[in-house]
Amino acid sequence: MTKLNQKIIAMTLAVLASLSLLAAIPASAGDTFILDAKNAQQVGEQPDGYLGLIVTDANPELIRAVRETNIGRKAIYGDLARASGTSINQVAAITAEKTIAKVLVGQKYMNAEGQWVVK
Numbered sequence: 001m002t003k004l005n006q007k008i009i010a011m012t013l014a015v016l017a018s019l020s021l022l023a024a025i026p027a028s029a030g031d032t033f034i035l036d037a038k039n040a041q042q043v044g045e046q047p048d049g050y051l052g053l054i055v056t057d058a059n060p061e062l063i064r065a066v067r068e069t070n071i072g073r074k075a076i077y078g079d080l081a082r083a084s085g086t087s088i089n090q091v092a093a094i095t096a097e098k099t100i101a102k103v104l105v106g107q108k109y110m111n112a113e114g115q116w117v118v119k
Helices: 003-024 029-039 060-084 088-101
Strands: 043-045 051-053 108-110 116-118
Touching: 029 043, 029 060, 043 088, 051 060, 060 088
Parallel strands: 043 108
Antiparallel strands: 043 051, 108 116
């Protein structure tokens, strides 16, 4: 098996693991808060693997919840990147692709052109 194939397999495993880890993050009141904000189109998934604020007048609680979610995601991406020998950005981007595919109808995500799109 070539080094490139090994890296592709490692990345695939990292993505699968990241999706599992993201789902395994302990449920909290913040999870419902973020879901409500997604449903209200105030927050959306970005192609870099992180949540983004859509509204410019977000309240401090929403800003804090998005920041905490992104900090948690970055920690998971870092662990997976070290385990697979890739970069955080690579893990985050691949995970974002899978996460955006699971965005619910009526929620927004950022497309590759940097525009917020309703699914």
